[in-house]
Amino acid sequence: MSIAYPDRVKLANVPTPLQPLDRISQLYSKPYGGPRLWVKRDDLTESAMSGNKLRKLEFIIAEALATGCDTLITCGGEQSNHCRATALAAAKMGLKSHLILRGGAAPVSGEDADGNLLVDYVAGANVSIYPLRQYLDELPALFAHWARHYETMGGRALCIPTGGSDGLGIWGYIQAAEELAQDFQQHDIEPEHIVCATGSGGTQAGLTLGGYLLGAGYQVTGYAVCDDNDYFVRKVIDDVSDWCRRYDKTLAPERLNIAVNDRYIGPGYGVADAAVYETIAKLAQTEALLLDPVYTGKAFHGLLEEIKAGTYEGCRDLVFVHTGGQFGVFPHRAHFQRP
Template sequence: MRLFLTMIPDKLDLAQLPTPLQFLSRLSAELKGPRIWVKRDDLTGCATSGNKVRKLEFVLAQAIAESADTLLTCGGLQSNHCRATAVLGAQLGLKVHLILRGVPPEQLPDGNLLLASLTGAEISCYPLSQYQHLKELFDYWLDFYRGRGHKPFIIPTGASDGIGVWGYLHCVNELAGQFSEQGINPGAIICATGSGGTQAGLTLGCHLSRLNIPVIGFAVCDDAVYFHGKIRDDIGDWQKRYGISVDTEQLNIQVNDRYMGPSYGRATPEIFSTIRHMATLEGLILDPVYTAKAFYGLIQEIKAGTFQDVSDIVFVHTGGLFGLYAQHDKLGLSINSSAAGFIA
């Protein structure tokens, strides 16, 4: 792996690295299975927290190298990626234009949409019927900005392409050092898979470094067939861009699509129950779009005995805290206040 890290292209130092590994002692005891560790990539920053920052360190470096002054990217109304791009764009002095899927709320924005609005990002919202023509939307806005003398740079959904792959190639090197230092012997690395780039980088990184650790992505939207293709496409783009040859047939791509729920961004009561349980048990905050779906799936697989011969499992927490705010009404919470014993 060190050989490949010497080939890393330009990157920006935007994330707070390395992120820690947290041992979930109470959950591990409760499940009576392997030791469960969490790679806290939700701590890569503050308003820029989450897995997207690792990818954007490389993607935004490329944008600057191409003298771009405007970033064009896309996602859902509560996209973690779009929020991170908006905040980092403001930090770097770049204009950001977000192409968002969905109808904007009538009330004041919440969660990721609030933060993206706060940074001054230009936001264009499209219903699904129009968003499905994403290429045409990008072409329109590219022409719009070029016609006004700007140099726009397109960032794909989730910053998941051959450039973004470097973010989690770099993370694998970080993880390998932590495994050695802390005596962790993972039988699997788990992540939520939404745009495929994080799993592509982790899978490729484990392959190149010969860690022999399977990376299992828990799909949060599309099925396993789609993600097998998307991950190979991202890695193929990486090879083409940087002239590095990899036998992709040897890649161990594993996707579990049994816990995605009704659709992207929609979660079942079991997912919200998992969020409440993990917050109470371990002080670990998950989100209903990505991490809680994957974590719920992991728990169910442990209970089913899937990992009975495994000593350690590492779950990559990809962030998503701000998206939780937009669905707080589904958590079933109430405040129980007591002032007993107070004397005026």
């Protein structure tokens, strides 16, 4: 099937590689009758803006430019990968960026910034950090406030939802699904499963919809890093429904086979337990693959636990989509054991 895409700007280095994880497969999958593991290296979309968010931003920024916007406003946690990528992508395209960030009880100040937040400041983003309760209660009003602020200055802002996950951003992973089809042909494999971390739902929605449009036979499963199964099923349906409305498509979302595993969230969003840190170290020491404690580390840990439990017994090939986030490792340095 040929898919007609809207305009996009070129930001990501794609196609990204699809690589086998043979050492991890031999150590932690094959003993349980599990699959050969592969990784789609979307952490390599670009060195500083790296990760899944960049695929979405190609379409989002094209929309911003087409509608005369000079500022991108978006939101997320203090260590948001999406916000960091947005700040850098905006700078590259000559746009301003304003980040509405969710802080803890004592939000981090600029001089104490680390990881993604440090990069936000380096990239020249305007950063507004709000206490958790205010952020949750007032986010729509905060978007409206800052959009009006830029209007009074003679500008125009595009407001981007959490993670760039909506009917516009979803195009990034519809396109990635097409890219994966080419990868599978090149490597002569037919994976039964594709796994990714799911936090704002857009990557899972795009892969699920893309696979459906292509008639692919694999199951996409999002390993939740926050919220629960019902939330993410609704979020994927909402993103697909928004896509249908925007682009005059007809698709009953219930025809999509939406799968979510919410058993490995741990203590909460952005908080990992010791087993996740051990998994991150394990991947670094066996495959030189760096995961993060917020998204990919939790998802890959959950995947290994499910393999051990026999969930993927008899499966030949499984692809893990590495959505990036390595900058998020550094604020968690105290949790990694040193020799």
